Amino acid sequence: MDSKDVEQSKALLEDQYNNFEITPHVKARKDLCFNLRSSGVILSLVLYSFAVSSLAGYMFFQGRKHTAPYTPAQTVVEYKMMPAREYAHSIYSANPSPEVDKAWNDLVSPIHFNATKEELRLANDDPDNTVRFFEGGYLGGIGVYHQLHCLRRLYWNLNEEYYFPNRTSAKRTREIGHAVHCLEVILQNLMCTPNTALYSFAYNPETDTIPVLKSKSQRQCVKWEPFHAWATSRSVPYNVTLLASKNLLEKLDMSKLEGER
Numbered sequence: 001m002d003s004k005d006v007e008q009s010k011a012l013l014e015d016q017y018n019n020f021e022i023t024p025h026v027k028a029r030k031d032l033c034f035n036l037r038s039s040g041v042i043l044s045l046v047l048y049s050f051a052v053s054s055l056a057g058y059m060f061f062q063g064r065k066h067t068a069p070y071t072p073a074q075t076v077v078e079y080k081m082m083p084a085r086e087y088a089h090s091i092y093s094a095n096p097s098p099e100v101d102k103a104w105n106d107l108v109s110p111i112h113f114n115a116t117k118e119e120l121r122l123a124n125d126d127p128d129n130t131v132r133f134f135e136g137g138y139l140g141g142i143g144v145y146h147q148l149h150c151l152r153r154l155y156w157n158l159n160e161e162y163y164f165p166n167r168t169s170a171k172r173t174r175e176i177g178h179a180v181h182c183l184e185v186i187l188q189n190l191m192c193t194p195n196t197a198l199y200s201f202a203y204n205p206e207t208d209t210i211p212v213l214k215s216k217s218q219r220q221c222v223k224w225e226p227f228h229a230w231a232t233s234r235s236v237p238y239n240v241t242l243l244a245s246k247n248l249l250e251k252l253d254m255s256k257l258e259g260e261r
């Protein structure tokens with residue numbers, strides 16, 4: 001485990017464990033052993049637990065029903081097994097540089113998706129109430145790119161002098177407001193698709209003062225490259241010309257604009 005790994009793991013231990021010490025003391029658990037002498041008691045316990053577990057089982061499977069909702073990515077998403085434990089740091093968290101900026105740009109660039117009328121309808125959306133592209137298609141977005149945009153925002157705020165040199169305090173307040181929103185976006189998404197793999201802790205007194213996180217668990221991940229390639233192929237550049245929704249143009253009696261495409 002390299003030192004960066006250890007740093008990360010330490011950060012993952014909650015503050016109250018920072019005074020960690022190994023306690024060799026093992027509490028005797030004799031209090032958990034007891035005898036059930038009366039078979040009458042056993043029979044009613046069996047019947048009772050059967051009723052409770054049937055109900056719990058029913059509720060459990062209701063909660064586990066998995067019906068995947070529509071996404072235009074459904075035909076491109078593939079899965080692979082990955083180590084559940086976060087691996088070595090990537091370029092996205094390196095110190096600011098033109099290379100880092102390019103990497104983030106490539107990651108976030110598919111943020112504007114060219115959606116079709118049919119895709120919007122399948123996603124319960126109303127095409128007539130949606131901003132369009134002058135060249136055709138609808139201004140859409142794939143969820144993860146909103147989150148990645150948000151994560152980059154947080155990265156920028158961690159490197160304030162580089163990304164927001166000489167900003168006014170009003171601009172700073174506005175930007176921090178955006179970053180707080182971004183934190184919430186990422187939080188909600190983490191809680192929606194939690195990493196449920198089992199992690200544990202090792203303790204190496206020679207090198208670490210406190211236990212460090214470890215895991216040999218696997219986790220099912222979406223194959224990022226084919227997904228990202230698809231999203232990129234469906235994206236539009238930032239300088240694309242937008243056209244207001246059909247409904248708005250009609251309301252403003254400007255539907256003739258559509259004919260000018």
Ligand SMILES: *[C@@H]1O[C@H](CO)[C@@H](O)[C@H](O)[C@H]1NC(C)=O
Pocket residue numbers: 114116133134135136137138236240
């Ligand atoms: C969006 O895709 C459609 C084809 O589905 C194409 O005709 C249109 O030009 C595209 N729009 C942009 C802005 O690339």
Ligand SMILES: *[C@@H]1O[C@H](CO)[C@@H](O)[C@H](O)[C@H]1NC(C)=O
Pocket residue numbers: 165166
């Ligand atoms: C920020 O301010 C310093 C000195 O006040 C100036 O030298 C520098 O060019 C400014 N940077 C930007 C990006 O405006």
Ligand SMILES: *[C@@H]1O[C@H](CO)[C@@H](O)[C@H](O)[C@H]1NC(C)=O
Pocket residue numbers: 237239240241
């Ligand atoms: C958008 O930018 C690209 C290059 O990045 C350029 O080729 C294209 O002409 C631009 N389109 C508009 C509408 O400005």
